[in-house]
Every structure is written in structure tokens, then in C-alpha cells.
Amino acid sequence: MKKKVLSMFLASVMALSIVACGSSNGGSDTQTGTDTAAQQDNATETEAQAEPETASELVDGKFAETRKITVEIYDRGNDGGSDPENNMYTEYIKKGMLEEHNVEVTFKKVPRWTEVDDINNLLAAGEAPDICVTYSYPTVLTYAQMGGVIDLADYVDAYKADLPNLWNWLGEQNIYWDKDPKTGSIWAIEGRRAEQQRIVTFVRQDWLDKLNMKAPTTTQEFEDMLIAFRDNADTLLGKDASKMVPFSTSYDVGWRTANIITSFMDPKITDKEYYINGFDDRMVTQASTKEAVKLLNKWYNEDLIWKDFALYGSGDTTEDDMIKAGYVGAFQHNWDYVFRNGEDSINANLKRNVGEDAKFVPVDCFQNSEGKYAKWLYSSAGDRKIFFPTTNTEPLASLLYVDFISKPETIKYLQAGDEGVTHEVLDSGAIQIIAATGDAIQNSGKNIDYTITCNGTNFGDEKLAALSLAYGYAEADPELVSQADVISRTDGIEPVNVNVGEITAEAGVGDTLSSKRDQIYDNAVVAAEADFDSTWDSYMSDYLSAGGQAIMDERAEKWAEYFGDADMLP
Structure with a gap:
């Protein structure tokens, strides 16, 4: 009853x-x-x-x-x-x-x-x-x-x-x-x-080799690389030149271009400013984000970004299929994205579909005003939220x-499974994940859908996890995994936990604001360059009036209540 x-x-x-x-x-x-x-x-x-x-x-x-x-x-x-x-x-x-x-x-x-x-x-x-x-x-x-x-x-x-x-x-x-x-x-x-790693930039090493180019180390070099990909589509893709996509992203621009957005941020941003404007982890209301998206808008209008990125929602495989087929030159994603899913990983598919040398490699090229490759990391705490409904008896x-x-x-069993079935133990003691079949297949990386209190390699032992991290992906090159790991944490910034209790304005508007956030990003990127400012401002106004401004206002009030005039937390 x-x-x-x-x-x-x-x-x-x-x-x-x-x-x-x-x-x-x-x-x-x-x-x-x-x-x-x-x-x-x-x-x-x-x-x-x-x-x-x-x-x-x-x-x-x-x-x-x-x-x-x-x-x-x-x-x-x-x-x-x-x-x-x-x-x-x-x-x-x-x-x-x-x-x-x-x-x-x-x-x-x-x-x-x-x-x-x-x-x-x-x-x-x-x-x-x-x-x-x-x-x-x-x-x-x-x-x-x-x-x-x-x-x-x-x-x-x-x-x-x-x-x-x-x-x-x-x-x-x-x-x-x-x-x-x-x-x-x-x-x-x-x-x-x-694991605290978030986003890494991946580029096609075989395309760089064909064009006799080095991996980009700055934003300008990255742009020059995209232009070279676009202008040499015939060389790189032959009969499929019309399918060339120099840089791919998805409808979730705030996540998928996070390192670009972060590079525009003030390196001295205060805890207060980041928190007040930080309800949305896609950083849409941070002060410098508009300028970062203006660069993406420029690239889009110069045919450097996938034209159809905004048409496909979450769970759609169109972009992944395009990347695996070999039509994409660069993209940003989760730090280990190209290594996931064993034989169905991006790099494994490229090797089969394009050739032995075809692969994505991690690069670090988006510097902030201090010349650092700043990236927001995950906090070591604050992952998925585990809760019990009151129907739980x-x-x-x-x-x-x-x-x-x-x-x-x-944790070890759920992440590693059975020796000889889902992993091997190397001479060093490291656990090397191997391709699984049938009911031994892990549907999520590191089986995080079952290890709900643990997100990332642990194996029940942090030393063993560190030793095994590079070998945690079936069919992947351990050296590339290590490179991605290092790049993902270089000049990393860990956010602080600001606990001021309930922000009542946040309740009930999360989905609505997430949808409006994506509309801001997507419409601003695809706008004509002359219309960029008005498009951004119009969609941002809608986001703020739908609850975004109320959240920021309440966050500012709560900050003042708990921390007074302080800009940084200890």
C-alpha cells in the first residue's frame, strides 16, 4: 500500500x-x-x-x-x-x-x-x-x-x-x-x-606520415594540420576523398572539445568563479567558453569539422563507424577511447580496414595563456551517485x-575476470586484458557498470593497477596507452568539492538545461561566422532564463554564506 x-x-x-x-x-x-x-x-x-x-x-x-x-x-x-x-x-x-x-x-x-x-x-x-x-x-x-x-x-x-x-x-x-x-x-x-584522466586529442599518425608532418604541439599547428588533411583528401583517401573529415566532434561539443575550451580559460580562475559558473561540467557558462567556440565556428565554416556532427544523438554509432572506416583525421574523446572494446576498438578496426600503419595516436597541443597544456581532471571523489528509492524495503x-x-x-574479479579467459598475468605480475567472448565480454570499460563504487583500473590493489594500466586493453599497443595516460594528466587541474548543501534551483532542471546547453554549442558552431555572436547570445539567454541564471545566483549566495569574501578554498 x-x-x-x-x-x-x-x-x-x-x-x-x-x-x-x-x-x-x-x-x-x-x-x-x-x-x-x-x-x-x-x-x-x-x-x-x-x-x-x-x-x-x-x-x-x-x-x-x-x-x-x-x-x-x-x-x-x-x-x-x-x-x-x-x-x-x-x-x-x-x-x-x-x-x-x-x-x-x-x-x-x-x-x-x-x-x-x-x-x-x-x-x-x-x-x-x-x-x-x-x-x-x-x-x-x-x-x-x-x-x-x-x-x-x-x-x-x-x-x-x-x-x-x-x-x-x-x-x-x-x-x-x-x-x-x-x-x-x-x-x-x-x-x-x-583514474582521473578525462579527455585526450587523437590524430591519425599514418596521415601525418604521408604528408611528412610532425604531430602538432600548438593550437595553430593543429589548425594547420586540419587544413593539410582537408587539402590533401585525394592523397589520403583516394576515391573516398569526398568523405574526408579533418576533425570530428559530436552533438556533445562541451565534452568532446573540452581541451580546446580549457585552453581559453584564465589559468588563474578562482574556485569561486569556477563553482558559481560550474553547474554544467561542459563549462558552457564559464567566461571564456564563447571565445573557444568561436574558433570551432571558424573551423566549421572552413570545412575542417564534420558537417553533420549535430544530427546524431547519444548512443548513435554513425561517428564511430566513420572513424573506424578511416575517414577522420583527428578528434577529442575520453582518454582511452581508441583502445576500448578489444577487436572492435577504433585502432583495431583501422588496422583491418585501412592497413597495418593506420592508427590514432594521442597528442598534446592546446596551450593556455601561460603555455601550459591545462586540462580539467576528474576529482578522485565524486563519480556515479548510488541511491536507494523509498520503495526499497x-x-x-x-x-x-x-x-x-x-x-x-x-573489484579484481569484475575487472580482470578469469585468467586465460579474460586476462593473462605477465612476468612482471601485470594483468594483461585479452579479448573475451560470450558471457565473459565486459559491456563497459573496466566493467564499471558493475563496479559502481570504482571507476577505473584498480584490480583491488593500487600498485597492481599502476603496473597493469597500459595492458588493460585487449588488442591495444601498451606504449600508446601509456602515452595517452601521461598526456591526459599533463598540467591537470583537479576541481575542489564545494559543499554548501542543497541548491534548490538545480532540482528538476538538469535534463532541460543539458538539452539547452547542447543547443547553444551546436547552433553556435554551425552558424555563419557573421551570425556567431547573435546565435550564441540568443541560445545562452534561453539557457539562463530556463534556470541557468537562477542556479548561478543561488550558488553565489551560498558561497557568500559559507565562505564570505574568499575566492579560493584551502
Whole structure:
């Protein structure tokens, strides 16, 4: 009955928010009046239905009676991949949880590329998995405000002795990352990034060789290289010259050209400025971003950027297919992107489709005003957000799952699999990943869709991970992997965690603003050069009026409340 009541409540609030925001993706704005009263009533019900169990509930870490939980798993739709709900890794988890904790686990797949929409719908219907994972904290916050998310503050502390792996791996930094400084609420636990690398620029080494050119080391040299690719399409592609794409990007310009955008930023940007303008990690409202995009607009109008980049959304394979076919000269992407997916990796495909010498190599060429190759890194904390909907009636069993996932042995198995099947051990002791088949295929790099508290190479041992990083990609050249790793961290900047509690303006607008952000970038890049300023300003005005300005204003107020006149945090 309570599940039904909560489902009706969430669905009602979603309906109201859709009317208010004009978008089915919007969620709800801050609630007032009667909505607040309903929220308080629902919160009272939530508190009554889920209170921490006593430690005596467990005997040697196990429940006396079998508990059952459901866990979200991303479905990436990989051709030839394994079933995300049933494979070698899910069986390992299910067996381990049953043996160690007497908890039966069922996985529930959610499409990766529409995960926010799908989780929204599942939450509103009261059908969300007991353990949910998202990259979008505003989504968590929206439902927390509706009374639809369990406050984990009491649970993680009360069960600390039963969660040694979770606390050892994440520590207070990640567990308390989102803890409200006033209320003490914890709506989500943040996963930990074992790797902080983000974006690298890749260029075709074989094309450089054919044109007798060196790898670019400056922005101007990079532009000159793109022009050379364009002007020598016949030499480089022969009968396919019309398919030449000197530089490729996607609709997600803010991510895919991040190193270019960062190179335009003030090297002395303050923590305050970066935070106030930093709701969107694509840096669309940072002061210098417009100038960076103006350069991309120039390149686009000079036929240096893929003309159709804005037409294909998330999850579409058109760009990857074009890159693998050998038509693209350069692009920016996740630091290890060309090495992922073994025999189906970009470089492996180029070798088959174009020739033995065809490959992308990492380069560093976008310098800021101080001559540094500055790049924003991931924080070592603050990754995916793990949260429990209030329809979860097994919070302790769910936390034991998160603890099991955080065990060194579990992380190692999920990342490395079985020796001889998914990896080999080298003489140095390093783990070398090899191509897998069938249900041993990992649908995500390093199996991060299962290691939800760990993003990046770890193998349960940081020294072993460092030793093995270059060998973590089947069919990839370890030397190139090492080069990409080094370049991705050169002159890296790690953002600080600014915790000022809830920013109410952020709730319910995440999807809407992400969509409008992409519209700013995409339309500004493809505009005629004479129309660039007016296009940028028009779309930015729409973004700000849709909630962006309110977020920045509230962030500025909260900064002043907690940090006064300070520009930098210790």
C-alpha cells in the first residue's frame, strides 16, 4: 500500500512539474505551499517505513532469512556484447551475495543513453530498482525533495561495522561527499574514481606520415594540420576523398572539445568563479567558453569539422563507424577511447580496414595563456551517485551489496575476470586484458557498470593497477596507452568539492538545461561566422532564463554564506 501511495505521489508531482516546465524531462522545481505539506506528510511516512535494523539482525554477516534486492545495471546495447542482466560477472555477484549475506540479487537493466529519463519513469511508477545509479545528482535531488529517496545518513553510520569494504574504499570523503552541511542528509553515496584522466586529442599518425608532418604541439599547428588533411583528401583517401573529415566532434561539443575550451580559460580562475559558473561540467557558462567556440565556428565554416556532427544523438554509432572506416583525421574523446572494446576498438578496426600503419595516436597541443597544456581532471571523489528509492524495503541488504561490490577481491574479479579467459598475468605480475567472448565480454570499460563504487583500473590493489594500466586493453599497443595516460594528466587541474548543501534551483532542471546547453554549442558552431555572436547570445539567454541564471545566483549566495569574501578554498 505504501509503495502505491508513494508511486501516486511521485507521479502527481511529475505531472505538475511537466506542466510547469513544459518538458517531460524536466522533473520538478522547488516545491512550496501545499506541495511542501504533501512532501512533509510523505517524509513522515517514509521515516516510519524504513528505520535502521539492529546489528543483531546479522549473524556472521548473514541474514537468517533470505532477503531479495534488485540492482540497476546499464544496458549499452553493445552489438555482440553479453546480456547485462545475466553473464559471468552477474553470476559471480549473485553467488557471492547469497553465500556471504544470504541476499538474492536480481539485476534490472536501464538503457545507458536514456538513463535519466528511464530512472525518472521508474521512480514515478514506484518500480525503480532497490539500488539505483546515475551520473545526474539533480535527478537524485529532485526525488529526494519529493520524499522518494532514502536518507542514508543514519544507515551508513549505524552499519559502519558491517560495511568495512565500503568505508575502506570510499572513506568519509566519498560517503559524506554530498552530506548536507545543515541537515546532515545524505541522498546519495558517491563512487570513487581510480583514474582521473578525462579527455585526450587523437590524430591519425599514418596521415601525418604521408604528408611528412610532425604531430602538432600548438593550437595553430593543429589548425594547420586540419587544413593539410582537408587539402590533401585525394592523397589520403583516394576515391573516398569526398568523405574526408579533418576533425570530428559530436552533438556533445562541451565534452568532446573540452581541451580546446580549457585552453581559453584564465589559468588563474578562482574556485569561486569556477563553482558559481560550474553547474554544467561542459563549462558552457564559464567566461571564456564563447571565445573557444568561436574558433570551432571558424573551423566549421572552413570545412575542417564534420558537417553533420549535430544530427546524431547519444548512443548513435554513425561517428564511430566513420572513424573506424578511416575517414577522420583527428578528434577529442575520453582518454582511452581508441583502445576500448578489444577487436572492435577504433585502432583495431583501422588496422583491418585501412592497413597495418593506420592508427590514432594521442597528442598534446592546446596551450593556455601561460603555455601550459591545462586540462580539467576528474576529482578522485565524486563519480556515479548510488541511491536507494523509498520503495526499497531492504536498505541493509542493499548496503551489504554496495559493500560487497567494494571488496578488493570483487573489484579484481569484475575487472580482470578469469585468467586465460579474460586476462593473462605477465612476468612482471601485470594483468594483461585479452579479448573475451560470450558471457565473459565486459559491456563497459573496466566493467564499471558493475563496479559502481570504482571507476577505473584498480584490480583491488593500487600498485597492481599502476603496473597493469597500459595492458588493460585487449588488442591495444601498451606504449600508446601509456602515452595517452601521461598526456591526459599533463598540467591537470583537479576541481575542489564545494559543499554548501542543497541548491534548490538545480532540482528538476538538469535534463532541460543539458538539452539547452547542447543547443547553444551546436547552433553556435554551425552558424555563419557573421551570425556567431547573435546565435550564441540568443541560445545562452534561453539557457539562463530556463534556470541557468537562477542556479548561478543561488550558488553565489551560498558561497557568500559559507565562505564570505574568499575566492579560493584551502
